Amino acid sequence: MQRPSRVTIADVAKAAGVSKATVSRFLNHRERLLSPDIAARVEAAIALLDYTPSPMAQALSHGRSRLIGLIVADITNPYSVAVLRGAEKACQEAGYLVMLFNLGNDIDREREAIDALAGYQVDGFILNTLGRGKALADAEALHGRPAVLVDRRHVGMHTDFVSLDNALAMKSACGHLVEGGFRELLYITEPQKGVSSRRERATAFAACVDAHEPRVAGEVFECAADDTEGLDAALRALCKRARRGRRAAVLAGNAVVTLRVASAMARLGLRFGADIGFVGFDDAEWAPLIGPGLSAIAQPTDAIGRAAATCLIERLRGLEGPPRQLLLPGELVVRGSSTPA
Amino acid sequence: MQRPSRVTIADVAKAAGVSKATVSRFLNHRERLLSPDIAARVEAAIALLDYTPSPMAQALSHGRSRLIGLIVADITNPYSVAVLRGAEKACQEAGYLVMLFNLGNDIDREREAIDALAGYQVDGFILNTLGRGKALADAEALHGRPAVLVDRRHVGMHTDFVSLDNALAMKSACGHLVEGGFRELLYITEPQKGVSSRRERATAFAACVDAHEPRVAGEVFECAADDTEGLDAALRALCKRARRGRRAAVLAGNAVVTLRVASAMARLGLRFGADIGFVGFDDAEWAPLIGPGLSAIAQPTDAIGRAAATCLIERLRGLEGPPRQLLLPGELVVRGSSTPA
């Protein structure tokens, strides 16, 4: 069962009656140093044989693979998928291919992922990971290749960084709720631990509440995955705090939390909008369909992905300079959950 | 900016005082042909230098890359992501890495994807694509590498195939509805065109209705993405057909359709369960949160992914024989939408 050994540069050279080097030059340096007639012959031969250079061999020889390694903490997260799509598009337009590595939320595998990808000579990395755990991606672990961080900063790693403008987004969400008459605010987030985006959002929330004091009161609740009781208690307490003229609202830190909150609301027999106002980070396709529709902060995921890829590719092309930070604005989508009936 | 040229097999050989061939043998043939003392020396040198073989060079030389190409029609589809996760796990356990290519629903890029992946010497393919369009994946396009199809069959391609047992799943869904007193059934699907899974489900639906005739009546509605009016009309007509004792129910062909139906229900002011019964293919995380909870057929996505990867890896290990078909059973998850109040 012989693999129909692919067409190589040698075949093209023979067909065109030139040397391999000449064919290689045609491929890489084109108009720079090549006589027109020879170039034409090579071109014809390539077309005739339907020749495609082997990226592997190129990578081995030239050191560049035109491969970009994308490491995601959890591919189950629609946010990551959306970013992936944006990055993918930008990469393809620039002639790069994306190699995906999914950590499956196993933070200790980050190093393993980097090594695996580095083995395939990826030219650079896009990292949407936690950046903590015993196997985090420090600069040296990257095998000297450039990287760009998405959504989550890593401690002690100063590289390009792309993300939603969390502070601005939180500000618009809080502003919207306060304007709508909500005075008792509860921000629910997954455990912050070292995750920068979660920290930033929580900090921004606190700042927003401060800015509106004493009209507005706010609290933060860290909701662990299995802590349904705690969540229920937090919501009940919120209801108790709310009085006439001081309505209560929940802000959810991401889509996962939104789902948990929606479950809890159903359990407790509470209605979005009527009983408790709501705005959540991440606008999912199902958001309009729950209750009166869930208000959300839609992230520019596609743009984030594109920006990340573009940043990285610029670096690959030799761009020097200090680490850049791209904070993209989100868009507040207002639905029934945050509009007083 | 010199890349810190990686540790090569030559370095190990020098450190161990042996030849490159010996090191290579230690890596690949281990105990077969190697004296214990030399093996120990090589092992020590490898550990000392922290040597890892270059997969690229291995691929170039040996012809195998330990890479599996996974082509997905649309990464936005949670089904595909779930399958991807299962496949990924199985691959990693077997020492393979998954290279993902997302078509972004551009069916004409299938050939391009295959070529790109083949360029990186992937050992085999897992295809979750349409298998039509002018650039479909026929056997010869695969460059002689084995492939396994997931969820969608390709015409004229006889390879291993893994999927949900659509007929069985449809039967259990219909049976459940009929048992619950629903008599007017409407199956809503995305345009079937050449997509085998959609065809199979529609066919199975017709068969189920036939089996229950004349007690039960059924119709199929093909719902194009932008045809909200058609969908609304179909639902209104369904309501009209329903009378006392002949309740109406909708079956949705996948999660996308479920979302569309949920939107339409909201538009028309209809309630799941009370006004119209519902069961949908694909059990999404948000299904319990819409209305009284949407009943669904949960696909064993993880198992499907694992099975696909396992099938492929078996072929890579030399397994011969005719194409296999793995049809995995779904699980009916009953919620409020299909239980008479």
Next chain:
DNA sequence: TTGTATGCGTTATCAT
């Protein structure tokens, strides 16, 4: 401008 020779990091085929 073009051809020759060498290296990239492995594996495999010969010898020894």
Next chain:
DNA sequence: ATGATAACGCATACAA
């Protein structure tokens, strides 16, 4: 059992 050496497919100094 081990070592030299030729592939694998390509890019690039260097020579012509």
